[in-house]
Amino acid sequence: MLTCDTYHLPTTLRSALELWSKAPEGSRLVSGATDILPWAREGRAGDVHIPSFVDVTRVAEFEGHSVAHGRIRLGANVVYQDFLTDGVLKHLLPCMPYCAIWFADDQIREQATLAGNLANASPVADGTPAVAALNGVVELARLENGEIKTRNFTVSDFILGPGRTVLQSGEIISSVSLDALAGYGGSFQKVGQRRSLVISIACCAALVKADSTGRVFDDVRLALGGVGPRPIRLNAVESRLRGEKISRRTINSAAQLAADEVASRSRQEYRRSVVIGFVKAGIEEALENQSDVDVKFEELENA
């Protein structure tokens, strides 16, 4: 059971930062709150008393998103369901709808924010590999001598390890900026114990752009989750494929490189075999999902 003394709902970034920097020891910043309530139960944290909650979901500056210079800036209050319902987000972040559909369920997605998912820094978070594939940068806001200052970190620098980030006391995630990748095909692979409402054992986000002929990889972005303390960008696989002709053979051989990245502490063999399949399926599905080009696999053309 979770109990508290006060629950704040600040409406501006300044007031949120003021409340948060003055909050008594042990207080918690909350966004969707979908993780903290299940956490304070028997078998996990048990009964927990929190002096003060600072809930950021009414902070006006955290609302919505904006696009500039090939990047899209998501306010910290963007929830997972937005990736399924917001036309701009679906268009510019082609892997996110596929990631979101596997994340919890419709009801939890209405509450759970991408920023909160990153802040929890779970090694099996669905959002981290997708954000890594989108070259995501996390913006942190803090008060310094009464002024709002920010710092920026790539998602892999932001996460230090399981449950640990660079966030310092008084700091709040204010936005997440991502590459705007209109025209890419996206996909998301995930395996867990069951279909709905399940944490990943491993997951893989993929973004692919075939050239206008549908025969050559213009760009490939791949990132794995659940196979190490932080999301892993598959740079070796990506560079093996960029500029290459699209063929099953090329994809298969590149996918083998992914297995070497598995660094999780448990079920290594299982995860190694899963990620090879994920990379293959991830690329092929992302190619299928690239809507403006009819992709032509080399083998099928020559057959």
Next chain:
Amino acid sequence: MPKLKIDLEVNNRKISKETDAHKRLLDFLRDDLNLTGTKEGCGAGECGTCSVFVDGKLVKSCLMPVAKASGAKIETIEGLADPGSLTPMQKAFHKTGASQCGYCIPGMVMAATSALRENPKADIEEIKERLGGNICRCTGYTKIFEAVELAKAVIAGDMPEEALNEEEVGKSYIGHNVRRLDAPSKVSGRLRYAADMKMHDMLQMQVLRSPHPHAKIVSIDTSEAEAMDGVVCVITSDDVPEQTDGFGVFVHDQPIMARGKVRHVGEAVAAVAAEDLVIARKALSKIKVVYEELPGVYDPEDAMKKGAAVVHDYAPDNIVKHIPVRKGDVDTGFANADLILEDEFSTQQVEHAYLEPEAGIAYVDADDVVVVISPSQNITHHRHMLSHILGLPINKVRFIMSPVGGGFGGKEDMIYQGMLAVVAMKTHRPVQLNFTREESIIASAKRHPSRTHYKMGLKWNGEITAIQFSMISDGGAYGMSSEGVMRKAAILSCGPYEVHNLSVDTTAVYTNNTPSGAFRTFGGMQAQFATESMMDMAAEALGMDPFEIRRINMMKIGSKTHTQHKLTAASLDRCLDAAETESRWEKGTPNVRGDKRSDLGGDDTRAPCTLGARFTNGKNTNEERVA
């Protein structure tokens, strides 16, 4: 408790109320507004019994601090239709029989309503996906999906509203769709389960449970808890008469609360009754129990070894019950066999996971009758046991069965009703105990984990000549329904096959694991898993079709069962014919065709589970993935 002022709108009614700052929207709706159609099934966002609309979006109210809802418009199950009427969705649930225990149904109706509000044209795959956050344990979902599709058609005008009405009875009720009498109360959220009931001046109870699987209780110090403001009483086994303490479905080996020692993790050691839940939980942490850990037994085979730790003094061999069945002569049967197969089969512990966690209320009425209200599956037996334990005449103990939000056998054991009665008698105030989901899992009985050694003798023509069947089951720390489960497992052991020579032994053994008890099939599943697997393996070994080997051995009219009952009716032949036709079974041994077989796909088979039915580009559909 620190307070918070909440202004919001619930079901078009403006609410302005002060409440505890820590409450969840679920608590506020249920406790402060008495809107108990919204249920708590897990408290962790997994089950969806608490789904409500907040500003038009469906959310799980157990995951929402009430402060977050301030200023919002809330719609609960009670607000979907005007009093006395039902929405088309609710009527459709009534029509198709989509409610069984009903505990998941308010949440399910909310999720179904949300699915069609979000997309009135959602196809069945999308409907399933949008209901993915809500769990049902009774219906198997088929009726629920039928209901949503029916409501969709009526709302869209594709079917007349009359399609929601009850069908007229034709010549016979057999085969006729009869609506359930209790469905309106369930689809509207009006039916009150034990946790939804409130009584004036009612206390809340919480239970301190053992962290050890086997330990001597050296001392229990409740003084600090009892001294707390708001704590009305703390009870232990000292508050229960020792001579008569003990309950169970067959053997009365379980005390109301652990007496002298604990035998499994999660066993009740003490209980607190307080003015509210928060105080009761705080008080638990003030109870000091000194344990002296004892060596335990965790595997039934270890428990039967000489020198193993003894769980109950009355059973020094740790045997709860051994059921032997003998028929014919197995030695001759095996001697006449052309082929003898031997194998081991094991099954695991399973939790019932009914959506309604255990809950109950007890009070003493003006005539000194101790009344217990709970979703007990066995109230008459509970009443008799409790009157004996408490030394009260039977007419001074009354059990009222509240609606059971799923039982499946898991609510047959009197694991908490005794504690409630003791507190009610001690305080003369009504007292309520609502289990958390975690508590339900840790404290309630499970399906028996089993290990079966199987030996089957067969002729080359497939005829079974003998079976030796030996099953060891982990009964856990208390007897509960173990004896009955062993009897049923023994009676059903060798399946619906006529076996002239058999030797069957089923044995339940005490261990320091969570007790095993009744669970759908009551021992049948464990035995049939072994027998039917063995039949398939025998078919493989003999190069036979699995239907054929079953037809050769099946019980017919005139057959004698394993327990020598002569059958005057038998229908396995028709079951096998129907199963063979409906499954489009290809004749042959099960293991020779591999991926060449064509009976694994087709119209009425389920495609592999995937998500994304709502994506409209059509490139990622189930069908294409399967192809």
